[in-house]
Amino acid sequence: MKTRRVVITGLGAVTPLGNNVGDTWRALREGKSGIGRITLFDAGTFPTKIAGEVKHLSPDGWASADPGFKRLGRNSLFALEAAREAFDDAGIDRKKMDSRRVGIYMGAGDGGFDFGEYAAIVSRSIRKEDSSVDAWGYFRESAGRVNPETLVEQEPCQVIRHLAHYFGAKGFLSNCLTACAASSQAIGEAAEVIRMGHAEVMISGGSHSMIHPLGVAGFNLLTALSTQNDPPERASRPFDRTRDGFVLSEGAGVVILEELEHAKKRDARIYAELTGYGGTADAFRLTDPHPAGRGAVRAMRLALEDANVRPENVDCINAHGTSTQLNDQIETQAVKEVFGETARRIPMSSIKSMLGHMIAAAGAVELVASVLTIREGVIPPTINYRTPDENCDLDYVPNHARRAAVDTVLSNSFGFGGQNIDMRHET
Amino acid sequence: MRKRVVITGAGALTATGEGAEALWQAVVRGDSGIGRVSLDGNGAAAAGGLAAARVPDFDAERFVSQKKTLKVMARDIQFAVAGAALAAKDARLGPGLDPERCGVIVGAGVLNHEIEELAVSIGNSLDGAGRLDLRRFGEEGIPSLFPLWLLKYLPNMPACHISILLNFQGMNNTITTGATSGLQAIGEAFRILERGDADLLLAGGAESKVNPVGLSEYQVLGVLSESASENPKAAYRPFDAGADGFVVGEGAGFLVLEELEHARKRGASIIAEVVGFGSSSDTGLGEAMQAALGEAGIRPDRLGYLQASGIGLPEEDLREILAIQGIFNGAGRRLVVSASKPVTGFTGFASGALDVIVSSYALKNQIIPPTLNFKRPRVPLGFRLLAEPKAGDIRFAMTNACGLNGHSASLITKAWRDTR
Known part of the structure; x- marks a missing residue:
């Protein structure tokens, strides 16, 4: 039944490493860290004093262009910026597009809270x-x-409302909130919307910021964050034995998904095809993954099956790799379970080592990086990798980017609550 | 081939009682759950209390296997777990399901925290002038917070708890599209089953905003009915000339959606079939309805009745009226429309799911429900609202959800007649 094919024709990103795709990608290739001391509020006495903040991005242009954008939350601002970049990158003519066939599906978190x-x-x-x-x-x-507009900005659905308004999109609209898996799930579901014929174009991705006192405090109380505050750029160290938690960061990633024939007809540049998607639940615990990674294993298998590809044909894995003890160990184990002996031959890096964890935006930015990995033949590294862990014994592309011919990437996203999403894309 | 999707169970929890049948009876009889509540949470009718529809005497312990898990569940999450359990029971789900082919799709959004939980921490973090001092918060405020505080209010936790309680290891998603969330969750569950990525999904929504944080936020937004303080039960009147806002309700609505052959194999009793879904932006209700009709493959005049969003905010009701008129192109005079919110109160993330329960029961019972409190329209409607329930020959029902900074969604269900 799934005969309609889905391709990626536009990319957009706002991250701690740059406010567009080009700057972000250059920094990822160079192995730079976007983590620093928290400046958005005084975190001087918090257990965690570091995060990956988006810098030098002003909402003024948006506010003066439209009264509806007067009080944009950070997540809304990031989403608008990244979506505009992706849409322009795709080169879709707004005057010619059928707005009823252009949809939006974003991964979200709660908006800012004063x-x-x-x-x-x-x-x-x-x-x-x-x-x-x-x-x-x-x-x-x-x-x-309380100001009503500020209040409304707290609702996670406010981001897609702004996007629908800005792009005049009247097609299928949705928004999901599945913690760290949200934007991957959004993109996977958006692809299904196109596959099933309910839209030709989907604007999809995720946007999030939890760098506020209650966000940091909440994660600190769950002991999920790294407290290795000095130096900040060393704190996120996925798969390294000394890892002690993830580093919170913020931003947005947006991709333009398009039905293949629709893209061909308008001579669009096609970056990659999105060929498989799988989603599962651990149904185990609220914060801990299942010890055998049962949901993660099945999500990867479903994505491979959906794409009709054998594990040995995967060239590279974009890891969830959060830098928490449990995630990295269980992700490694799950990859070994799915890929068997070939697991050791497949490079698997975590760009969270450089970007930190953008939570609901993480999967989308990782997809952008995966697409560029295919396009440019460069796998970004896992930086800060120094001390091997006997439980994490795969090829994590330590510290330096690597040239490689990559046709197929598998991208993992796992969330609090045991939601697991996997996507596969190829040239 | 697309799979056919049927509804095989329903669970409702509202101020009108527990169970889908209780909801249906209240809606048919026009028996409103709205009353006066005190803000202090004891539910007693306090002088100067606010009008709201609160779930009475909710006993969450009945729905969980371990009492201690309730500590990490906001009231909304407890409702969700209860609503899902009621739906699972109604569908007679038992052993024999393949957990990997069963999943959970929940409509949610910001969950209100209890002020008391943060008050101690904030109290410990004030400077001499009574302002928040973040340095103090870091030193004394954070340690005085409940360690699992964040988990108690994460919007994806309802779906997580339900998946654990029922051991549903398949697709798991949380939809956050404001007041449209519950209906959107059901629509997306329908799509997942249609494409064959699951056999059975529990879908719905839950919300509890009958608390100081929720009520004060609605007050800030200026959406609460002012006349409700004088006459709580009569104030909430969607589409009526005297509509002046909504009255807040709370609760949960969940449905068991199932692939037809799976349902037949386990001998499930089928309430209705889902045949079309559409969603669009806040100004796109017409597009959403059109998309749902297109997927169902029917003309608008085949609709036996329409379960409207009918949120009771004059501007938003007008938007829905115009969208309906646009679809029917002036030929909707025979169309009967119904709104349930004057009975349940405005239940936010749960509302769309509760309305699908109502429209499914309307199909099952072949009765069109009335709209409580509707007397005369503000503008010519171009459709009818009933004062009394009416028996009818209904093949297709449409359910809309829109309003309050949410988006637009529309679902079409079909009366189940086994034609095998």
């Missing part, structure tokens, strides 16, 4: 006598103080 403002409201509604919260006091304080 913790200082919230704390001010709560502190005024705490009863002096017993420190309990006066709910009516809170209600009145909040109702009189």
